Amino acid sequence: MPSWSVVVPAKRLDVAKTRLRPLTESRDDAVAAHRELVLALLADTVAAAVACSVVGVVVVVTDDPRASDVVRALGATTVADEPDRGLNPALEHGARSAPGPAVAALSSDLPALRPAELAAALHAAGGAARAFVADAQGTGTTLLTAVGTDLLPRFGPGSAEAHLTGGAVALAGSWPGLVRDVDTEDDLRAALGLGAGPRTTEVVARLAR
Numbered sequence: 182m183p184s185w186s187v188v189v190p191a192k193r194l195d196v197a198k199t200r201l202r203p204l205t206e207s208r209d210d211a212v213a214a215h216r217e218l219v220l221a222l223l224a225d226t227v228a229a230a231v232a233c234s235v236v237g238v239v240v241v242v243t244d245d246p247r248a249s250d251v252v253r254a255l256g257a258t259t260v261a262d263e264p265d266r267g268l269n270p271a272l273e274h275g276a277r278s279a280p281g282p283a284v285a286a287l288s289s290d291l292p293a294l295r296p297a298e299l300a301a302a303l304h305a306a307g308g309a310a311r312a313f314v315a316d317a318q319g320t321g322t323t324l325l326t327a328v329g330t331d332l333l334p335r336f337g338p339g340s341a342e343a344h345l346t347g348g349a350v351a352l353a354g355s356w357p358g359l360v361r362d363v364d365t366e367d368d369l370r371a372a373l374g375l376g377a378g379p380r381t382t383e384v385v386a387r388l389a390r
């Protein structure tokens with residue numbers, strides 16, 4: 182039975198994922214191309230979460246009208262990016278508006294995420310009050326979960342250590358798409374190597390033309 186609420190943060194597309202700007206900045210349509218790439222990463226991530234068998238609701242925290250339209254069409258709901266004090270307060274706001282006792286914060290830049298991987302991680306997370314999955318580098322976090330307690334997100338540099346210190350259990354498993362967040366061009370190449378979702382694959386192909 183679907184039971185998890187998944188909260189995905191997405192700041193305005195134009196200002197998000199600045200470390201990916203080198204991929205598009207030499208183009209005449211640099212601003213639009215960057216926006217399309219960031220949106221594709223978000224859309225593939227949200228589509229995988231919506232398709233996950235144990236996810237009941239996906240809540241995207243965003244003020245971006247285009248991102249809102251796209252994720253709603255995929256089956257997610259959206260809430261405003263409040264209180265406008267950065268990533269962790271935005272996640273706390275999203276978690277408060279999410280139904281049920283089981284809530285997860287998921288990175289928005291996981292284009293190779295598979296629904297079954299997320300289901301496996303959430304299944305493992307269900308045994309702990311709070312748990313997290315570190316990113317491929319081991320320093321960041323791609324998934325933070327809470328069951329019947331506050332999420333207490335500490336995303337940002339060194340967030341894996343912060344979540345561990347804060348009492349969350351580190352989860353390990355075979356979920357390559359779940360740990361492969363895309364911050365840089367190398368990360369994007371790695372995600373494409375795993376098999377990225379259709380929107381990211383299409384945008385990258387268009388950028389290469």
Ligand SMILES: Nc1nc2c(ncn2[C@@H]2O[C@H](COP(=O)(O)OP(=O)(O)OP(=O)(O)O)[C@@H](O)[C@H]2O)c(=O)[nH]1
Pocket residue numbers: 190191192193196197198199200201242243244262265266267268271288289290364
């Ligand atoms: N809703 C919301 N999402 C945020 C906020 N800050 C960051 N995020 C999202 O959280 C994710 C990770 O954030 P960061 O690591 O800061 O990424 P970023 O700022 O987009 O990327 P860089 O500019 O390359 O560092 C991205 O998907 C962001 O869109 C915020 O204030 N509100």
Ligand SMILES: C=C(OP(=O)(O)O)C(=O)O
Pocket residue numbers: 316320321322323335336337338339340341362364
């Ligand atoms: C915010 C984080 O992610 P990144 O900066 O890698 O997107 C994090 O790992 O806590």
